[in-house]
Amino acid sequence: MATNTTTKKTTADAAEESTEPVTAEARLERTRRAPAIVGPPLGEGQEPVNVTxxxxxxxxxxxxxxGAEITVSPDYARRLRGQGFTART
Structure with missing residues (x-):
């Protein structure tokens, strides 16, 4: 039987590694970024589509x-529309 020789990090060890505090400015920067693509990735030359x-x-x-608005690839948006998951606008 094989034994695991690596040591498990405790919460104190993990806290020491992340020395950079999360500030309100860092949180705002994350929300200002372009919305992430949900679902399958974009194909070459495709533009993301917003769906409700x-x-x-x-x-x-x-x-x-x-009512949530998400950004998806055009192919995934077509699939969601076909399955009735998108709102009529």
Whole structure:
């Protein structure tokens, strides 16, 4: 039987490694960035599409409620429309 020779980091060790405090400015910078693409990645030459959801949807472990606006690839937007997940606008 093989044994694991690596040591497990404790919470104190993890706290020592992250010495940079999270500031309000850092949080604002994260929210100002362009929205992340949800679902499958964009193909070459494709532009992202914003869609408004009409139903609850869980994508990659994140829950999106009805009315949420997400940015997706055009192919994924077409699939969501075909399955009835996007709101009529």
């Amino acid at each position: 959801l009409s139903h609850h949807l869980r994508i990659d472990g994140t829950d999106y409620t009805p």
